[in-house]
Amino acid sequence: MSNRLHEIIAQISVLHNDFIKNKKIEDADIIVDELLKQEEDLRDHYLKLLLQYYFQQNDLSNVKKILLLGYKFDITFDDVQLAFCKIKNNDENVIEFFDDSIVFIKDKNIKKPLHKIYDYYNLDDSNRVNLEQAVDVLRKNRYICSFVYKHPELSYSKFFLNEDLLESLKRDLPYLLK
16 A cells, blocks of 8 residues: 555544534535645545445435535445434435435345344334335345345345345346345
8 A cells, every 4th residue: 555545544534533523524515625625636535435424324415415526436235224224214315315326236245234224124113114215225126135035044034025026036137046
């Protein structure tokens, strides 16, 4: 790893902790303005990580601000699980907003995030209505469908199994089910 990359990582850590401490993290516009004083490579690295952070916090307003600047990141099931566990009301959430991206996530780390999502879903009956649309998005993911099909012994397999998608996979992508 180059010295510059070590330097960037250290600077990002300091910046991020300061933004959290000063509550500037709550407004991406303030952070973007402050980052204009920084070197471009640091700014680019930090804004990609910041987008992931806002996604994990289910902070759709700030996610949209960073997306408008042209940044993106590779969503994992861990990111989805963290965002899912931050859904507290019926407002649009990042999982619904990123619907197509969530549907096509290809990640081998499925078991633990799905278990945590399932546990959170069952934690509070009154919050379930707020989680339904996000669960529906997850049920459209072919890798989740394949995983729960191959692991019927898991407590949450039946919950996440999408029978229509399963039939489609059996017909069109049977290798996913082996």
